[in-house]
Each structure stands twice: as C-alpha cells, then as structure tokens.
Amino acid sequence: MEGILIAPRTARLAIKPLTPERWGDLEQLFESNGTCRGCFCMFWRRRGRAFSGAWGSKNRAAFRRIVKEGPPPGLLAYAGQEPVGWCALAPREEYDRLQNSRVLGPVDDKPVWAVSCFFVAREHRGTGLTVELLRGASRYARARGARVLEGYPTDTRGKKTSSSWVYTGLLQAFEKAGFREVARRSKTRPIVRRRLTAGSSGRPHLAK
Numbered sequence: 001m002e003g004i005l006i007a008p009r010t011a012r013l014a015i016k017p018l019t020p021e022r023w024g025d026l027e028q029l030f031e032s033n034g035t036c037r038g039c040f041c042m043f044w045r046r047r048g049r050a051f052s053g054a055w056g057s058k059n060r061a062a063f064r065r066i067v068k069e070g071p072p073p074g075l076l077a078y079a080g081q082e083p084v085g086w087c088a089l090a091p092r093e094e095y096d097r098l099q100n101s102r103v104l105g106p107v108d109d110k111p112v113w114a115v116s117c118f119f120v121a122r123e124h125r126g127t128g129l130t131v132e133l134l135r136g137a138s139r140y141a142r143a144r145g146a147r148v149l150e151g152y153p154t155d156t157r158g159k160k161t162s163s164s165w166v167y168t169g170l171l172q173a174f175e176k177a178g179f180r181e182v183a184r185r186s187k188t189r190p191i192v193r194r195r196l197t198a199g200s201s202g203r204p205h206l207a208k
Contacts, residue, residue: 012079013129015136017072018086023064025076025083029121036119041074041088044095044116051097071144075136077120077129086119087133089141092150103186104152112193113146117167130169134177142196151179151192 018026030036040059042051045066054062066073073094077085092114098104115137120129134151141149153171171181171190179192 013132014078015075015133016078017140018067018074018076019070019072020068022076022083023067025078026067026086029076029083029086029119032121033119041086041117044088044097044114047097047100075133075140077133077136079124084121084124085129085133087130087137088116088118089113089137089149090116091146098152103189104191107150107183107191110148111146112148112150113141113144115149115151115169118169119167128176130173131176134169134174134179138177138194138196147196149179149194149196152189153192155188155190157188 016022030040038055038059040063042054042059042063045051045062046054046059051059063073073090074086074088076083077087090113092098092106092112095114095116098114098116099106115134118130118133138149151169151174153169153174154166155171156166171192174192177194179194181190182193183191185191
C-alpha cells in the first residue's frame, strides 16, 4: 500500500504517500515555513503543553517516528522531482485534538478518515494543487479501506484570508473535490465529508 501513486489530472504532478525514504522531501518542503518547522504536523495529534512544549525539534522527532512506524500519515505532491505540497490524513481517532474539539468534534459515531491540514509551496498556491491533493487523499483512503473521508475547511465567503489561517484548506477546494457539508458549529468552520465508493475514489496506480 505504501507504494501507491495517485494519478492526478496534471501530467507533471505526482502525489505519493509519505514513506520513510521521502522524509527528506517533507523537510525540504517545510524548510520554507517557520510554522511548519515548529509544528511538524503534530498540532492535531497533541493538545496543550504536549504540543506547545514540543515546538520544533521534539515535534519533528515525534512525527518522524510516526512516519518510520507507518502507515504513511499523509501525501506529498511533486512537480517533477520537487516536493510542492503536503496533505495530512489518517483515521480520525489518531487526532486527539480533533476528537476533543468543541467546534470540529465528531458528528456521529461513524468510522471516518480525516484530512487534517495542508501545506503548499508559495509558488504553487492558487494553482488548484489542494484540490488534486484532496482527490489523491480520497483515492488513497479508499484503497486503505476507508468509506468516509472528512475535512475541516475554512469558509472565507469571498474574503481574502492569509494562508497561515487556512491550513485546513478552503471550503471551495473541498467542494470541487466532491465533499459536502454535514455540520457547522461555527460560522466559518464547516465539517465536510465525501463518501468513498469505487466510482468516486478512482483506481490507484502502483508506483515503481
């Protein structure tokens, strides 16, 4: 399963699971952003001081252990050989902060996978890369047995918002990728889902 390559609509774009041998690519991508270097995608996995007290090297080490132990905790997008985008996804119960969130807490008791955050290199923002990552996430989660994929985007309603505040993605991107709103406990933070059927998820291709 770790060898799955998601075939996106753009020929030069490849989306691959974050396996241990691709760890350096994630570090390269995060290097351009101080927040990413400090968080290392541990925000949704830890709460309180367990997260803030580990800012930087401790979060990095913790996430690297997750990658080494597997399964892959997300997908990397490549333009040619260059890593240009990241999407974190896993079974929802792996995200302690989500499980205990007042606004984004569980809608029901259905087993779901969650797309928790994104990071896209500055020069590739506004190109539709987030939509392709979501399509790839749908295919990948479906191949791993998931039947429902959930997301927690920001609804900007046409207002410009700094990318620092939309790390969970924009509602428009999720809608383009086939997600639909199922709950909203905050004006700007809907919960969206996509049912993963064979027809909707597409067919994964094995990477060489």
